[in-house]
Amino acid sequence: MSRYTDAMMTARNWFALLPALLVCSCGTVKFYTQAMGGQMEIWRESRSNATVLADDSVSTHVKRRLELIEELRAYAASDLHLPTKSFGKYCDLKRPYVVWVVYAAPEFSVEGKKWWYPLVGSLKYRGFFDEKDAVVEAKQLKNKGYDVFVGGVEAYSTLGYLKDPVLNTFLHRSDADLAELIFHELTHAKVFIPGDTDFNEAFATANAEEGVRRWLRSKRDFVTLRKYESERRKNREIIHLMLEARDQLKAVYANSHLDVEAERRAKRQVFEEMLKKALVLRPSSNARGPQGAPGWNNARLNTVATYYTMVPGFERILKQHGGDLEAFHHEVESMRKLDNDERMKILGTPKS
Structure with missing residues (x-):
């Protein structure tokens, strides 16, 4: 099937959302319009991996990465029991990120703001194909009193609804990190529970990391493998500090005896302590950022909580199944019928 025919199929998928858009606000219509345009651009510019590999004008670097992705x-x-209809095509977007994602949370809460989407339910982020649109959204939320964070994203999954292509945005990664990304996105097409961002991302993270080890x-x-495991351990130490800070912030926000300014001071102190500890663990870490503690807030902290809070629970379930991935996937799939x-509770994660 030609890439233009695929693009038309994509268009029909998007057009199916139009009845819902007609009853939405102008801002919502604008959001879905940019999303449709961004997705269409990706499909227009995508070529099969085989075509790209046969193209003499394509760099050796790109070809080697595509060959590795075919191996992955x-x-x-064959070994991870994942669906693999994605990543059979390549698209060079000529930019460093495919989308820019906005996270938001109230000034005095670690609970992230959620947005509702057709097919996938509520998610704790909002993605834009143009960075300027993401910045505008973040400013509007900030003006409403939210903590906000905008981050560039190298890859995303359409959850098996579409055949996602390989993007230039993630070809710079090391072999192990590229494998983790590919396995992570393919996992979303295996099991995805609408409206439960933390569950979906933690499952994909745990499954992908195990996939890299086995590969x-x-x-x-x-x-x-030793280098990969060492990096994971270091990352987990930093993540532990961030989740610890999140728990400390919960206690601060639950303290009804603090006035607003005292609450803000306590909040800043939590982030300062977190960063001091992080820089001891990893002196070269960029966690501090150009603004130090002021650059950290509830929204940015949620980018970590979303991906990692439930990971130990998934790792425990895999171990209980003796490392049998098919049994592991089956049990995770069975959780679909449960509520959040x-x-x-099964994953041993306390409610926020």
């Missing part, structure tokens, strides 16, 4: 797709299908062992690349609180 094959491994994902590297299958290649007997134990040097890279029931899933959190």
